[in-house]
Amino acid sequence: MAVLLLVEDDSVLRSxxxxLFTREGYRVIEAGSVQEARAKLDDSVQGIVM
Structure with missing residues (x-):
């Protein structure tokens, strides 16, 4: 299963x-800010970053 790190500050849009991506078969990791996304990338997230 592909992993997608989704970075979006609008919680409604992010949700x-x-x-959508979960239904398409991705395992989605969410972040509400660039700082949060960087921390999650530091945890060795591999996959697609949008």
Whole structure:
């Protein structure tokens, strides 16, 4: 399963995108800011970054 790190500060949009990508078969990791995304990347997230 591909992993997608979704970075979006709008929680409503982020939630909708998470639902969409999850239905498409991705394992979605969400972040609400660049700082949060960097921390998650530091945890060796591999996959697609949008």
């Amino acid at each position: 909708g995108l998470m639902e």
